[in-house]
Amino acid sequence: MEIINRESRAYVTWTLLIITIGVFIIETLSGGSQNYQTLLLMGAKTNDLVQVGQWWRLITPIFLHIGIFHIFMNGFTLLYVGQILEPMVGHWRFFLIYMLSGIMGNLASFAFGANNAISAGASTSLFGMFAAFLALGVIYRENRFLRELGKSFLGLIAINLLMDLTMSGIDIWGHVGGAIGGLFLGYALGLPKISRPKMIFRILAIVVVVVISYYMYVKGMIVYG
Incomplete structure (x- = not known):
């Protein structure tokens, strides 16, 4: 089984990174990446604003970051893992x-996170990337490379979540939601040109993603409505 197309280039990874850096520059020039009003203006998530209909705040936080260390760590992780x-x-x-x-990470934060907290960062997506490796390791467990890669990223997810519990200002629900999303999406999508897993299991994984997402959105609207 061929795992990696060596001729392929990570065009999407680089595009996402460039967009993220561009947004950070705009943040900085518009009042600062740690300025509350600037973050709100550019689409950071607060649960009360999502509840009143600003649904795009479940998407825009993926590209926003709070401070230079935040974007450096997430940008480096995106580039390396992507x-x-x-x-x-x-x-x-x-x-x-x-x-x-x-x-999905932002939906989890919306459903279970603090109402007045501001949330931004690509870590929800990054946890999804980590969990996608875990899904691939499960689907193609006869492949030692993917199996070991899955174990490594499972360990990385566990370590990061444990660290989240000991640190203030970390949106652990966003990380959990992102990981759940990446796990089921990775299972649903699999690897190209390989007819595994079976279509019925792919469809079930997509259904799970939709059901969980809908539940979290409704829960957030009920709690904060």
């Missing part, structure tokens, strides 16, 4: 995993 994952799964699969995991 250049491994994107050539494996292909450009459009990678884009879907990145974006939809990020949205």
Whole structure:
């Protein structure tokens, strides 16, 4: 089984990184990336604003960052991990995993997070990328490379979530939601040109993503409505 197309380039990874850096520059020039009003103006998530109908705040936070250290760590992780994952799964699969995991992470934050907290960052999407490796390791467990890669990223997810519990100002629900999204999306999409998993299981994984997302949105609207 061919795992990586060596001729493929991580075009989507680089595009997402460039957009993220561009947005950070705009943040900085518009009042500062740690300025509350600037973050709100550019689309950071607060639950009360999502509740009144500003649904785009479940998407825009993926590209916003709070401070130089925040964007440096997330940007480096996106570049490093994306250049491994994107050539494996292909450009459009990678884009879907990145974006939809990020949205699911923001939905989890909306449903279970603090009402007045401001939320921004690509870490929801990054946890989705980590969990996608875990899904691939499960689907193609006879492949030692993917199996070991899945174990490594499972360990990385666990360590990061444990660290989240000991640190203030970290949106752990966003990370959990992103990881759940990446796990099921990775299972649903699999690797290109390989007819595994079976279509019925792919469809079930997509249904799970939709049901969980809808539940979190409704829960957020009920709690904060």
